[in-house]
Amino acid sequence: MNHSVRLDNGEHAQLIDNEIERIRECLGRSSKLRDLFDYLVDRSRTGTPPREVEISQDVFGRTTQAGDDGGARVYIHRLRKRLEEIYGDRRGAGLRLTLPLGEYRLIAEIGSADFPGPESAPLLLAPRRQFSWRALAIAAVGLTAAFALVVSLLLWPAPGVREATQVRQSEIWKPLFANRKSVIIAEGDHYLFGEKGAGGEVSRLVRDYRIHSREDLDAYLLSHSSDAARYIDVGQSYIPTTVPRAQQYLAPILARAPSVRVLPATQVPAAAMLSQNIIYLGLSSGLGPLSAPTTSGSRFELSTDSDQIRDKRTGRVYGAGPSGGASPRRQYGLVSLFFGKEGNRYIILAGTSEMGLVGLVETIGAYDGLRELSNALHSSGTAEALYEVDSQGAGVLAVRLVATNQRDQQRVWTP
Incomplete structure (x- = not known):
């Protein structure tokens, strides 16, 4: 049976430390994503999950005083999706780091028997009974x-x-x-990203000559926070x-x-x-x-x-x-x-x-x-x-x- 523990859990300390290092390697070249991950690890270990405005200031150097900067939310979603991709091919693994929905802290799940794959990312897919532009693409x-x-x-x-x-x-x-x-x-x-409709589902795929990767999209959304709720990475490209x-x-x-x-x-x-x-x-x-x-x-x-x-x-x-x-x-x-x-x-x-x-x-x-x-x-x-x-x-x-x-x-x- 699965159970969750904090990252400072002493009983599983070695397993958790090893998994943290493995995830850091998997995050690769995306330095901002890795910086966010390290920041959340530190805050989660001390039992003080950050607020959104703290992430914007401490990780991304923003000076906003309110929690309305969409850049932090973009990267939190990006990190959550990346973790799901990493664990997508490791069903039955004994330990998994997760970023729960609605929270800005990492936890360790011990004894998971069946981890969901990348297709389970909740914000990327339209509801099951709705028309799926991604599937059509x-x-x-x-x-x-x-x-x-x-x-x-x-x-x-x-x-x-x-x-x-x-x-x-x-x-x-x-x-x-x-x-x-x-x-x-x-x-x-050529990189494609999604534009969300009124209901929150991906309504169409967009190609922008200025945006060549999901890192470019993240950078664009950091400087255009008003579009953070409009555009989303869907992991698609066309040839x-x-x-x-x-x-x-x-x-x-x-x-x-x-x-x-x-x-x-x-x-x-x-x-x-x-x-x-x-x-x-x-x-x-x-x-x-x-x-x-x-x-x-x-x-x-x-x-x-x-x-x-x-x-x-x-x-x-x-x-x-x-x-x-x-x-x-x-x-x-x-x-x-x-x-x-x-x-x-x-x-x-x-x-x-x-x-x-x-x-x-x-x-x-x-x-x-x-x-x-x-x-x-x-x-x-x-x-x-x-x-x-x-x-x-x-x-x-x-x-x-x-x-x-x-x-x-x-x-x-x-x-």
Whole structure:
């Protein structure tokens, strides 16, 4: 039978201390969340749970004198949700730290037999009998990806075995196979957060170019406390439909890699960025943690809030043309090639729009397209190129090499 104890309980002191350290490690890079956790641990151990205004002042440095600062509530909810995620895959664990609803103190639950998973977070899901936008979003993303994969097989044939062999031997791809390291395909994902309706349920999903993660959302809500009751993290992101198509196209080329796994770009571990080959597939606005090495010392500047690429050498701005209609649409794609600190290969394939990515992958994954690029780059292992892509509907009409640049490897990892 479950029972709760304070964090200063002497009988279970070692178990509680070990669990506190484990949770701190799980909280990872989110320093504010970790600061809040440490603060609540200290206050809970002394038996003096803080008030909301104390959290705002002591943890976040706010000067408000009233308990109406939504920032503290945002982080309390964020911490509660994170604890539920951490324990979601540890059913039957013997000790669990919890943050009870309506309270600002941590307690230890001893002897729990069945802990709820992350789906039990009360503020994230609409009532069981109400329409669930989150469920619809998940289903829509899954169906769209499946449909895109079927279409890709019919309309976007991948390279044959012979051509795939030639591509692997090109100067662009050869370093990726020569080092015998595993490959991570980083999908450019875009963060979505929820907007709550009058009844408190999530009524729609929102994408804001200024907000790329739940940490960004937390920071926004801290400075816009009036929106704290309106917006909420729902743990969702979306990936453009052409990304699985691009993966399918490159599959024959990557068949000789030691191992290949697929991750959202925002979830690529820092350790993997140092030691494994990385192939980015997505939009130029979705690079996430790969943005810094892609743009450091680059000739091209990528906009984080639009689909534009600026050539810093000429000052020209390249952006996608209008979509729809009978006229072809002009888009752009950027190829960036460099190495990690342990000799791991990076191949960045980023389009200003979805068809820009399609045209780019068709070129970089085809032997004829690679020959033009290899000649322009003079066999450089660290370089970049900008392509112009004309498309109409779901078809690529023409791809042209616009500009190339030899990158300085020493500047790739230097801010």
